[in-house]
Every structure is written in C-alpha cells, then in structure tokens.
Amino acid sequence: MAVKNFYHEIKQRVLICDGAMGTMLQNAVEVGKCPEMLNLIKPHIVRKVHEEYVEAGADIILTNTFGANRLKLKEYGVGHEVSKINQAAVRIAREACGDKSFLAGDIGPTGQLVEPLGDLSFDTAYEVFHEQAEALVKAGVDLIIIETMADLQELRAAVIAARNAAMGIPVIAQMAFTEGIRSMTGTDPETTVTVLQGLGVDAAGANCGKGPEEMINIIKQMAGASTLPLIVQPNAGLPRLVDGKTQFDLEPEKMAAYALDLVKAGANIIGGCCGTTPQHIRAIVSRVKGLKPVRRKPKVLGRLASRAHTITFRKNDPTHVIGERINPTGRPDLQQALKSRNFSVISTEARKQVEHGADILDINVGVTGIDEGELMKGVVLSVQQAVDVPLSIDTKNPRALEEGLKNFAGKALINSVEGREESLSTILPLAKSYGAAVIGLTIGGKGIPEKAEERFEVAKYIVDTALSYGIPREDIFIDCLTLSAGAQQPLVEETLKALAMIKEGLGVKTVLGVSNVSHGLPEREDLNAAFLSMALAAGLDLPILNPHSRKIMNILRACDVLISRDSNARRYIEVTKAIPITPKHREDVEQDARKQVYQAVLNGDRDNILEFVKKLDGREAPFEIINKIIIPALEVVGDMYEKGMYFLPQLMLAAETAKKAFTYLKGKMPEGASHHRGSVVMATVKGDIHDIGKNIVAAILSQHGFKVIDLGKDVDAETIVGRALQEKPCVVGLSALMTTTMPQMEKTVKMLKEADRDIPLMVGGAVVTREFAKGIGAFYAKDAVEAVSVTKELFKHIRREEGRGTK
C-alpha cells in the first residue's frame, strides 16, 4: 500500500489499528522465552494472529517485533539476530495482510533507562533503535510505530533513529502513561506531544498502561496541545492475575463502547494494547470505522518543554525569563568548577535561579582548553537532575550544541544561530533533527547592522531560511542584540525599534539579553531594570537576565501588570506578598532551616545535614528538632519504603542522615536529658551468623530514637535473657536466616517468657513467617520499617501502663 495513501487516509477517516500480540501469544510462548523468536521457529502461529486481525477489519497491522532490538534480544542470547528476526516478522505480516492493511514495523523499549536517569547512553539507544528500524524499513514496512515508551529520552532516541532510518515513510510514536497521567519517568501528555511534534513525527499518542476510559482525558490533553494526528491503543481494562497469568477484564463490547468517545476526544487511529483480541478490534471497527476524524483547531503556540512540564508562549501570560547565570565568562568560580567537572556547583546555581523565578536556564560552558562537547553533555545531564525547566543551549560549537540537544530530555531552545549562510546551514539542521526551537541573532555577513531596518532584513532572512528547513514560525525567536549604552549609546534605541518591527512584521517571538546594556557603567542594576521595562513596552517576549537581582525581578513583575501580561495583577500580588523584605526576618531563616533539615532527612543528604541543623542552634530546642522535624521526616521515609517508592539504600541514607543530626543534638542537650523513647535488645540467635537484617533493623530503630543494645550474632539464649532482665527493654528483637536456627528462636522466647513474661519479643528474618511468630508467642516484623512500628506500639503500651501505675 502506498505511503502517500496513509497521509491521505488519516485525514479522511478514523483508522483502526490491530490489538495485542503479546497477550495473544502468551499461550504459545513459554515463560522466559523470547516471543520474537516465534517469527523464526513458529511463523504460522504469528501469521494466524495477524490474519485474525486483518479479518476483524484492522487498517494497520503491527509486526511481531516489540522486543526485537539488540538489547532485548541479547537477554535471550540472540542479540545478533536483529535483522533476521525483524525481516521474518515483516514477511509473515505481509503474507497475512497483503495490500489490504498498512503494515507497521513495531518498535518497543529496550528495557533499560537512558541517561541521566539510567546508564544507557543516548548514542547507544539511538544505535540500537536505528539498527531495528533499518531492518524493518529494508524488509518493506509501510509505517513505523514506536510504542509503550516509559521514558521521554528513550522515546526521543527511538524517534530520531526511526526517522533517520525511515527514508520518508511515516513514523508514529506512543508513550505509556502508567503513573496517573504521567509516564514512568514523569512526562505528561502535553509534554509528550510537544516534544514529538518538535521531532516531526507523523502521529503521536498513547498506548498501554491504561484502559479506554482513562485514555479519553489523555487524548483530550494531547489534542489541545498539538496539531498532530493522534493514535490511542488502550489495554482491555485492568490487569488481574489469574492462575499465574495476566488477564484483562474488559470484554469486547464494553471496550468498544468507549471508541466513539476517543474519536470525539481527537483520536485519528484507535487500536488495542494488552489483553485486546480480534473480537475487541471487530467490535471497535463496527462502532467507528469510516467515521471522519473530528476537526481540531488547537491554538498554535510556541512551546518549550522539560521532562515533566511544558511552557507555552500565550499573548497574555506572565513573561517567561531565561536565567543567564550558568556562564563562565567573568566567573572564576564556575570556570574552576567546569575545569574540575564539579557539576554540583552548576546544579546549585541552576536550582537557585529557578527558585528566584527563572523559567528557562541558559547553559554556556565555554572554557578555553576544554572539550566543550563533553562538558556540555555532563552539565546538561546533571542540571536536569536538579531542576525541571527547559534549557537554552548556548554555544557556538556545533558539536557541543548537538551534545546538549541530544542529552536534554525535552524540547530545548538553541542559543543561537546567526544570519549568515554558514551558521544557518550548520545550526538549523540540528534544530530540526532534535526538535528544538531556535534563537536567531541579527548578525549578518557584515556583523551587527546599526540601523533597525537592516537588522529587520537579517531577521527576515533567518526566519525565511528556518521556515524552509521546516522549522515552524512559533519555534523561531529573534534576538536583535542589546548593545552597551556606555559604548554605543544611540544604538540602544535602534535595538528597541528593531524589536518592535520584527515582532510586528515577522510574527515571531523576540529575545533580548538585558544585562549587556549597562556594560561599563556604574549602578548597573538600575540601567538594566530601566532597559528591561522599555523593552517589555516595545513587546519583548523573552528576556535573558540575572534572576538573583531582586530589583530586576520586581520590575519585571510590575511591568507585566502594566502590559496586561498578569491578569488582575494576580501574580504581582502573590509574589510581593511572598518575597520577604530584606533583611530577612528571623522567622523566615528559622522556617527555611527547618525545611532544609526536614528535606535533608527525606533525601538522605548526610553530607549537608549538620550545616542545616546548626542554623537552628539557639533558635530551637534540640528535643523539638528531633521530635517535630526529624522523626516526622523519618516517618515519611518509612512510608515511602513500604510503598516501594524508596528502596533499601534510600532508607539507610535517611537513617545515617538522622543519626548525624542526633549525635550533634545530643551533645547540645543538658546532662541527663535523653531523647530516647526506650531501649531495645537485639540479637541474631545462636548458630546463626547472618546478621545483615538485624544490623539494618538496629540502625533504623536507633534512628527513630530507641536505645539499641546490639548483642551481635550467634548469641545464645542465656545471654539474651540475661541482658533483657537487666535492661527491661520495651522489646527484645531476634533474627534468624535459616530454618535450622528457628528452633533457637523458639528456645530463647520460651526462656525469656519464663524469666519475665512482661518483656515482649519481636522476631524476623528470611524464613520467619507471621504464623511462626504467632505460634511461639512473639510479634512479627517483616522488615525494618515494620519493626519500628511494632516497637513504637509496644513503647506506647508500656508508657500507658506506667501512667496507670503512678496514679
């Protein structure tokens, strides 16, 4: 079927994609075996599934190649068979569908996380996807569908690779939204389509992760943010585990009942993911096949995006600003940090700028004598870990630019291209390829023209050229260059004049670096603020400035009120209320430090906790800090651990962080005062030498304020009982790893009960179960966090008893 047809068809009618392959093959593939190997060993089974979908009326058939990339296949020892498996898949599917349906080559995730969240480099991910896409295209698919992507960076790598391999055939890309309406690594539907539209896919959408009902909202959000055709492939409801196999609960007719709503929400292609069958597809076909897609008229807006959010340029939105501080020019501290690759300094600078109101961060890492490409990659990767804002990649070095664009998960801004042929032909292809917006500087072949009219001409040349490269007007920003009022006073007015002309005449957004205007003059902040307000009045959309300057930020917010970019002065009022008057109030400092201590425990920041705790010296009683800040933070950590959102190292880091604070605060407490809640005697029982679990529990308990007496491992019952009688702890905790040492546990419990039946026991360990614990008369804790809650309960109980005693 001709490709041209697809572009035509998708405008004319709603297309139906096929349903699940994986769950259809569940019975044919043994657990732990590679489903794509069926293309080589049992092609007839795969063909049968394709035939059933063609028969059901699917317009698009996907090849059985979801996991047929080198990394996935390698897990099954067939990493070298990429091209053979993909080619076989295409042949089988073509035999089944002939020219009746479009044949789409299916590409799924690698199963590994791309940097900065994981270890897989963008370049490797690109190569892996390119290899698969090339094999599919060579074998003759009509389209490529990338699906079930959980991470924006992996999605970007797959799309760029597929597009480069596709030789002009359409590329469709879908994200899986599993965490509410976010992907596994935090990307929302609007950001997904923003990035995908920038990358030039032919349709975008969502699949897997959700049933049809929840998909409606996702498609609506995408429809409002993009002009792209949309595709949706929901699961057949929610997964359930039945007899060890995953099943889905939505029957064909019930699922199909949502199809019309999905079309109304804006979907152009509807198919099915996990759990859907040819019957589901047939039911969907009968409801929506042949319908005309709804006509969407989303507002065409400039958009930039980071991993988890998109910023738009609407006419009356508050002015967005680019923070200019990550630039080593004239900053020895940053130069030093960059030279030694100490990126935490850069990350801190990034975080501060965002706290002070930057919406976008400019990243300039030009330090002489250092490989700028490598440095750009490193900085862009680490800044994204610190802040969630779009980046402006600021460099003259094309390789550094490419590294920056590649490694930024989002839609970046390029700073910048000049109005010269050589610059345009180098930079614009990169903008197109990585889906970035671009700033054009009005510098022509003869440098910066003086007159506004001449700058307009350069700007027009840039805009026309960018449009010819397929970069849409809304992604073009023009910077008509701020010159110093000290050196070239008359040219300041020319800049403002040019700005107004360009905005009016070319319909693009404008950018200006504000701070340059005061170069060489005293009281620079005053001049900068004055210039900023004049530029905003002339129509400036996106100032580049120093967000640490309170004066500048105040003027910006004030101007927004005066030029109707802040409806009802809402933000102005909000922000002026929130900004503390200098010098900072004592309470603010305290409040900040409290938050910092709390956050430090939550994030396990063991290196900085003391600095934060010390800020509260003399302001808050040590006892209060422990009970009102640290313990509540530890409780949140415990909760996160129970939910699986933290894993062991994060739990332990939080414990270490709290311990540092405790040790320091204990030294501050009056002699004799104790923050202990009570004591716990702990031991690994006689004959057992596996004490890691006991050590972990002991560490966590002591961080929760209990005095832990750790008797070690291989401890006999007599020693444990003796110590327990001496200490009268609120609980005795025993651990054992092996079944052979569980009788020792029982023996110890018995002996202690005989000696003093009021001391409770708590047991745990790999083979210990709740039933066993109950049987021997002990409390059970499955892990360190449960051990804390059991101990706390017992402690409360003891206190109540004591309270009664004294009455």
Next chain:
Amino acid sequence: MNRMVYGVKAKGSISVKIDKNEVLRYLGFKRGRTKEDKRVKDLINYTIEDVVEVIKPRYAFDTFRIKKEPQSIVADDTNLVIDCSAVVRLLDTSRYITIMVVTVGKELETLIDRLFKEGKFTEGSIADAVGSEAVEKAADAVNDIVKERAAEMGYHITKRFSPGYGGWNLKVQRKLLELSGGCDIGVTVNENDMLVPRKSVTAVIGWTREGQENLSHKCTYCSMNSCGFKGE
C-alpha cells in the same frame, strides 16, 4: 569411559562480573515504582567497585557416579545419600553429579562488618547485596566450567541445586563441603550447618545424556512466592 567422568575435579580462582540490575533487585528496587536517584546509583557503583576489589572468588568441585534407589540417590564410594524429592527428581536421568563449592572469601565479611561499625549503614547494606550477587555469579561461572567439561564428554548438565532450597535439609551441607573440597578453599560449616564465610554456596549439578538446560530466571523454580527478591 566411566573413569573419565568419575573424578572430574578442579579448584581455582575466578573473576566475576557484577550485574548491577541484580544488585538493585536484592536491594528491593522496583523499576517504575522506586524513585530514581542518581546519587544512590553512584553510591551503588562505587560500592560495587569497592567490593570487587576485596573479594577473592574461589571454587572447588569433584564429580561422582550416582546410583538410584527407590526414594533416594546415593553417590558411589561415599556415604552421601540424597533423599530430598526435589533433588531426586532433578537428577532423574543423571548418571553423575558434580558437587561444587564456591566462596567470595572472608575479606568481604570483614569489610561489611567494618562499614556497619563505622556507621556507614548504606554502604554496608549495599556491599552485602553485592556480595550475594558476586557469589551467585561465581557459582554461575563454575557452572559454566562444569558444563564445558560435561560437553566434552557428551553430557548435558542439569540445573544447579543447593541445600536450603526446595526442602533440601541443610544438614547435607557438611557432606557436600567435604566431597567438593571446601576445606581446600577455606570454607567451613558451623554447628547449625551454615557456611562460613557467609557468602559461600554449595550445590550439586547432574550429568545427563538427555534434556537440555533451561534459560528461565532461577527464581522461577523457587516455591517461596512471597519472597521480596523474586525476579522473573
């Protein structure tokens, strides 16, 4: 011919490659649920490096002909009797068994104890998980050596099976240690049949003319379904 198989024994040192994903699994990391944390991942990378530096993986094994009794298996010329039904079933078609022992050495134990003593709980718990992965990988490597030796003689090997799993009583540990040559590489057993140093493994592997090995994740065969570490 029989003589050739009987007495296939060896001992030596091996190097292991740590699979970070397995370490993450031991530490309870759930992809998609657990918060991604670059700092923690870096810490894990460093700790893996530290552990790899101190461990000294060593192994020993020996091979015996076996005889089938109605409910058990007996190794020739030894007093080893295996009566655990899971193992008897596994060795159903086997004619020989290799008994192996592998350890990563006591140095790691010292490192972990020191880390906990210094209050470095995080590194300590990570090092313990890396140790578990290291001894598994070491056992896999020995498995591969045995597989090669078996193949040279025209045999397939069965899955590896260790005491403590599938109801196989730990009491057999002492016997396995003795027959595999555990004392040659510094592995002993305490009064409760636990191996010392901790990160050590004994196992039996069957030699058979039939069947082939299974590539599924090792956890598939374990009956402990509530296990938090269960992988797939």
